[in-house]
Amino acid sequence: MTETETRLREYESDLVVESYDVVAEDVVALTLVNPDGQALPAWTPGAHIDLVLTPEITRQYSLCSSPADAHRFTVGILNAPNSRGGSAFVHEKVSVGSTIRIRGPRNHFPLVASPRYVFIAGGIGITPMIPMIAEAEAAGADWTLLYGGRSEASMAYIDVLRAYGERVTLLPGNDVALMSAALDERIGTPRPDTLVYTCGPEGLLGAVEARCATWPSGSLHLERFAAKATEGAVDSEFQVVLARTGITITVPDDKTIFRAAEDNGVSVLGSCHEGICGTCETVIIDVDGEVDHRDSVLNAEEQASNETMMICVSRCRSGSITLDL
Amino acid sequence: MTRSMPTDCWYAPAASSEVDRDLLPVRAAGLPVVLYRTGAGDVVALEDRCAHRAYPLSSGALIGDTVQCGLCGFVYGTDGRCVSVPSQPNVPYGAAVASYPTREADGLVWVWLGEPGRSALHRIPDLPWLADAGWSTVSGEEDVLASFLLLHENFADVTQVPFIAPEIAPAVLGATPPPLDVVVSETSVSLHRDFPPAPLPAWQAEIVGSPLDTPYRTEQSGFFPSPAVWVDHWDAQAEDGTWVRLRFTHLVTPIDESSSRLLWAVSRDFALGNRAVDQYLDGIFTDYYDRVIDAMEIAQEVLEIDGPGPEVNVNADAVGLKIREIVSALLTAEGA
Numbered sequence: 001m002t003e004t005e006t007r008l009r010e011y012e013s014d015l016v017v018e019s020y021d022v023v024a025e026d027v028v029a030l031t032l033v034n035p036d037g038q039a040l041p042a043w044t045p046g047a048h049i050d051l052v053l054t055p056e057i058t059r060q061y062s063l064c065s066s067p068a069d070a071h072r073f074t075v076g077i078l079n080a081p082n083s084r085g086g087s088a089f090v091h092e093k094v095s096v097g098s099t100i101r102i103r104g105p106r107n108h109f110p111l112v113a114s115p116r117y118v119f120i121a122g123g124i125g126i127t128p129m130i131p132m133i134a135e136a137e138a139a140g141a142d143w144t145l146l147y148g149g150r151s152e153a154s155m156a157y158i159d160v161l162r163a164y165g166e167r168v169t170l171l172p173g174n175d176v177a178l179m180s181a182a183l184d185e186r187i188g189t190p191r192p193d194t195l196v197y198t199c200g201p202e203g204l205l206g207a208v209e210a211r212c213a214t215w216p217s218g219s220l221h222l223e224r225f226a227a228k229a230t231e232g233a234v235d236s237e238f239q240v241v242l243a244r245t246g247i248t249i250t251v252p253d254d255k256t257i258f259r260a261a262e263d264n265g266v267s268v269l270g271s272c273h274e275g276i277c278g279t280c281e282t283v284i285i286d287v288d289g290e291v292d293h294r295d296s297v298l299n300a301e302e303q304a305s306n307e308t309m310m311i312c313v314s315r316c317r318s319g320s321i322t323l324d325l
Numbered sequence: 326m327t328r329s330m331p332t333d334c335w336y337a338p339a340a341s342s343e344v345d346r347d348l349l350p351v352r353a354a355g356l357p358v359v360l361y362r363t364g365a366g367d368v369v370a371l372e373d374r375c376a377h378r379a380y381p382l383s384s385g386a387l388i389g390d391t392v393q394c395g396l397c398g399f400v401y402g403t404d405g406r407c408v409s410v411p412s413q414p415n416v417p418y419g420a421a422v423a424s425y426p427t428r429e430a431d432g433l434v435w436v437w438l439g440e441p442g443r444s445a446l447h448r449i450p451d452l453p454w455l456a457d458a459g460w461s462t463v464s465g466e467e468d469v470l471a472s473f474l475l476l477h478e479n480f481a482d483v484t485q486v487p488f489i490a491p492e493i494a495p496a497v498l499g500a501t502p503p504p505l506d507v508v509v510s511e512t513s514v515s516l517h518r519d520f521p522p523a524p525l526p527a528w529q530a531e532i533v534g535s536p537l538d539t540p541y542r543t544e545q546s547g548f549f550p551s552p553a554v555w556v557d558h559w560d561a562q563a564e565d566g567t568w569v570r571l572r573f574t575h576l577v578t579p580i581d582e583s584s585s586r587l588l589w590a591v592s593r594d595f596a597l598g599n600r601a602v603d604q605y606l607d608g609i610f611t612d613y614y615d616r617v618i619d620a621m622e623i624a625q626e627v628l629e630i631d632g633p634g635p636e637v638n639v640n641a642d643a644v645g646l647k648i649r650e651i652v653s654a655l656l657t658a659e660g661a
Binding site: 005006007008009010011039041042043044047066067068070104105106107110111112113114134135137138139140243244245266267269324 | 440442443445446447448451504505506507508509510511512513550551637638639640641642643654657658659660
């Protein structure tokens with residue numbers, strides 16, 4: 001047989017804004033549908049999609065609609081004052097009837113079945129929790145939600161959540177001491193058969209991570225939407241063996257593995273190019289050297305295991321690495 | 326041992342026509358299930374094991390809408406709860422078998438074996454050609470001594486057909502294959518190829534009634550919407566613009582770790598309702614699927630005897646590898 005060229009890509013489609021709802025101060029919920037009426041790809045709670053807003057601006061947003069709805073994707077978008085352009089674009093340029101290209105869905109924050117959950121959300125970090133909570137409720141799990149924010153007016157989906165009664169605790173006012181006490185009470189001591197899910201600003205994620213350090217491994221699930229700082233990282237040249245393709249390539253100090261693979265005609269999946277979306281996760285077959293993990297998707301344990309890496313940012317400090325590409 | 330079969334999935338272990346006013350035993354995702362239809366026509370799926378002692382309910386009797394165990398006489402309602410026992414007036418506490426959510430669509434019975442509350446959050450793939458008047462279908466069923474994953478990997482492997490069944494493969498497969506487009510999302514994967522004009526395979530040209538050398542350009546698509554289904558589309562267009570379309574539907578239900586139920590269906594939008602064509606296609610594809618099944622059973626045997634040794638992947642394996650990834654993520658999310 002002659003060679004079969006394989007081109008790999010994620011699902012992409014131009015969707016139309018069906019509704020544009022202000023669901024809290026500075027928070028807009030966009031509901032997107034396929035103009036040709038075709039079903040959208042299935043997804044599970046915790047999944048996110050890319051909104052390709054301009055050729056330069058692609059941003060990730062958690063889906064907060066129901067996975068049972070085959071025809072709609074809803075995302076909640078905060079107009080952040082320090083936005084890098086994504087949310088400002090949506091708030092200023094998008095309205096009902098606008099066309100937006102989406103990519104995905106993908107999920108690096110999946111809801112693992114458990115008899116008990118502790119959900120902890122800060123601000124716009126509530127969005128992935130909405131379908132998670134619906135699923136936990138449908139499965140008959142025991143769950144609680146701690147939801148902090150600047151003020152009640154700024155916190156999206158409060159009405160939906162209030163309907164769940166005392167499972168939900170709202171902490172408006174950005175009161176760090178109150179939040180800290182609530183975290184101590186919820187997760188200060190490891191609890192059996194319980195999973196912790198958290199999404200929100202870095203300060204909250206750090207506080208949850210610190211408290212979950214004594215929990216059994218795998219108890220904490222968190223999602224970051226901003227890249228972790230990588231200070232003092234040095235980029236040097238190294239070799240990558242592309243196992244499937246059967247070639248060895250050089251990754252120069254000024255290029256990522258992702259770009260070097262593309263330059264060599266290899267079709268690879270990728271999206272954010274800053275180590276936060278997880279699209280380019282690649283299996284490491286062999287390492288001769290030291291992998292320099294720079295992503296914000298894998299936790300410390302996963303990075304140390306060297307089973308996979310995000311080739312859009314992570315590198316090799318020296319020597320060579322063999323990847324399943 | 327960790328499970329290898331997802332339960333958070335709608336499986337189609339039987340066609341609607343097979344489920345009637347009698348007890349039909351099937352196995353799905355390692356669980357024994359008995360299917361039947363109520364007087365009102367609704368499909369019921371119960372755990373096929375009496376709560377009293379080890380005995381399949383399917384070996385008992387359907388009495389009205391209830392099932393009576395053939396060994397001890399316990400009677401169960403459609404919700405799985407025991408409603409009467411012969412030896413005492415009261416039903417023992419907790420006497421019940423599992424009752425699984427069911428749905429009927431496109432001429433198939435779909436059963437949900439996972440947490441019942443989660444069934445509404447998962448979709449059943451649309452397979453309209455199986456029940457639509459614009460299509461004719463021939464089909465067959467087989468228990469296969471190979472895991473459901475091995476079957477999917479085979480269906481997803483576009484390079485295998487010319488080796489397993491060279492005479493039924495479209496001529497275009499033998500020529501330089503066009504690029505393979507693979508599209509992935511969180512829980513699904515699809516492939517697509519556009520072949521340049523070439524003659525139809527002899528069997529298809531004969532049915533369509535076109536000369537053997539008439540060129541058709543062909544679009545092939547393959548879809549993995551869930552672990553229960555693999556679908557292939559082969560759509561061929563003649564130079565005069567007419568289309569002839571084929572749909573190959575594979576309903577895969579894991580029976581246990583190493584065997585599966587395969588319900589295959591070949592649907593066409595030409596020669597509709599022609600019984601002779603049905604018979605002809607039935608012969609060709611029964612033979613084809615027998616060969617696929619033989620190959621998969623041999624592969625399963627190798628895996629069982631020698632274990633899952635190291636495997637070399639090529640770029641064209643992207644689809645099969647993504648299926649493995651999706652199944653593994655499903656199992657992780659189920660806590661399996």
